[in-house]
């Protein structure tokens with residue numbers, strides 16, 4: 001079956017096109033999903049459309065940690081049981097999921113919304129670093145865990161933050177080695193990530 005086969009109905013072609021633009025979905029998967037939805041009951045397809053609409057309409061960024069949330073502040077920042085003196089710095093909201101899954105981390109987060117990547121024209125000013133510094137300057141934080149991804153941009157970003165935060169006299173740690181270099185936090189398994197958290201080292 002050729003992937004550039006033209007479906008007979010325009011809406012089918014349109015859905016294939018939209019799905020194909022999503023990350024990780026090639027033309028074959030886009031076709032398969034489209035025909036699956038075509039066969040599915042109308043309520044199923046409507047529930048999917050409604051779920052997509054809801055994330056766009058109801059989810060925004062927490063004003064404190066900049067994580068995705070449907071309440072303000074987010075459930076993590078609001079949680080009195082959590083350790084408000086520790087902040088774990090991550091690249092993207094999705095990176096919080098694997099860390100929460102370990103159930104080993106009880107502190108708060110800060111989402112940078114990117115990494116320093118000169119090749120893509122992304123400098124420190126494009127990241128939410130100002131917001132992090134004002135949280136640290138408020139005075140109640142005693143440890144910052146740098147949990148950017150273990151790759152070139154992640155390391156460069158961690159080093160940049162290290163230079164900024166060191167003068168503040170706050171304990172600064174980096175997730176332990178053992179996370180596969182070049183990999184994403186997002187794909188780390190629970191055990192590896194738990195170990196990396198427990199074995200975090202001062203920088």
Ligand SMILES: [Zn+2]
Nearest residue numbers: 062065074077
């Ligand atoms: Zn928050």
